Amino acid sequence: MLESQLFLCYNKFIMIKNVRRNGYLSLCYHYIRPEKKLNLFPKILGNKIDEFHKHIRLLKKNYSIISPDDAWRFSYTDFSLNSKNGLLFTFDDGLSDHYKAAQILADYNIKAFFFIPTCVLMDKLPANPTIIHYCVAAHGLDEFLNTYRNALEKYKINFGEYDIKTGCPKEKIPIIKSIFKYKLKHKISRKILLYIYKNLFFKSHPNALEIMHLNREQVNNILKMGHSIGVHSHSHISIAANNLTTREFQKEVVEPKKYLEKTFNTSVIALSYPFGRKRDCLSPEELTKRTNEYQLAFTVEPVLNTKNTSPFNLGRYIPTSADNEIKLKKILKEISNGIYKK
Ligand SMILES: [Zn+2]
Known part of the structure; x- marks a missing residue:
């Protein structure tokens, strides 16, 4: 490659670099x-x-x-x-x-x-993902899932379709998140999460909101x-x-x-x-x-x-x-x- 061509390539490289960096x-x-x-x-x-x-x-x-x-x-x-x-x-x-x-x-x-x-x-209620994080961290996954099942029963929601049975905690957590985010309608999802919050973390920690949020x-x-x-x-x-x-x-x-x-x-x-x-x-x-x-x-x-x-x-x-x-x-x-x- 000629020196002049090299110079052109180098200039082009600098130009591309500058375009990228302006952000x-x-x-x-x-x-x-x-x-x-x-x-x-x-x-x-x-x-x-x-x-x-x-x-x-x-x-x-x-x-x-x-x-x-x-x-x-x-x-x-x-x-x-x-x-x-x-x-x-x-x-x-x-x-x-x-x-x-x-x-x-x-x-x-x-x-x-x-x-x-x-x-x-x-x-004065926590956000949806914060409920999952604190309830699982404080009460464990099994207790979270038991309370989740109680909520499904209470609100007469088709149990089978939304049950989470198989897998280790690592596999279950993404399933839980996906059910609450996308599978359940947002109003039902909120209702169930608030039920879990009130029956788990809020029950054990009366200052729950202060612990969780600003x-x-x-x-x-x-x-x-x-x-x-x-x-x-x-x-x-x-x-x-x-x-x-x-x-x-x-x-x-x-x-x-x-x-x-x-x-x-x-x-x-x-x-x-x-x-x-x-x-x-x-x-x-x-x-x-x-x-x-x-x-x-x-x-x-x-x-x-x-x-x-x-x-x-x-x-x-x-x-x-x-x-x-x-x-x-x-x-x-x-x-x-x-x-x-x-
Ligand atoms: Zn967020």
Whole structure:
């Protein structure tokens, strides 16, 4: 190859690299668990606090940390990220662990999005997946399944079709999740989960909600720290998979935004789709056809958000409990380069 051809190839490579780099990655955290001796529910999987610190230090070094406002500016103005990829922190489910996480981030001068299912504040009831996590962690899988069967019986639901008998816990958990997410209609699913919650975790822990979720005062303080809040539906249902009626869509997607804005005197511009996979998310066209209340919507598709990404289809990566900072660094690099395989 001639030197001039090599030079052209190199320039092209740099150009491709620059196009790729003009974007941001976003992380979607859930549980941030305390150290061993303070962790009352060691069976709940999540990132440990000391690991979270390591993540932050690594990310600060390798990325340009962006705020929720920057994410909005990236989608709607000519604000760009040329020297380093951006990185946005987000937290789903309004978990009590997020209060500490918000304080840690504030100490590092980082602003994040906290997405809250409004049932935890409006109804003082936990979100659907949080019920499964805490009931199984505190009472074990067998007791969870026994109570589940009692609920099916009480509500006269065809037992056989929804029974979970075979398999080890590792096999049963995904089946349970899938039944509650997709197989049962969302109203029945909610009814059964609330029955399980009231008969298990709430019975054994009268301060259950406080253990599981953020309260109003904590959300207020999170806002005072400079963070932003967003909607994560009302009761944490799959928005796209449930084919919601207009009334249900209002209750799960539109009213939560109005409630958060009024209660906390703040503007709410972002939605994070519960579960966040393709089948759980509306397309940008479908969302904007049903409501114009939002300016940003986040999925959990692990992709780099570029100037070409729709603001209603923003990708995020969920760090798992196995992602130490070395693994996380590798995964994020692969996502940036478009070569990450789930
Ligand atoms: Zn969620």
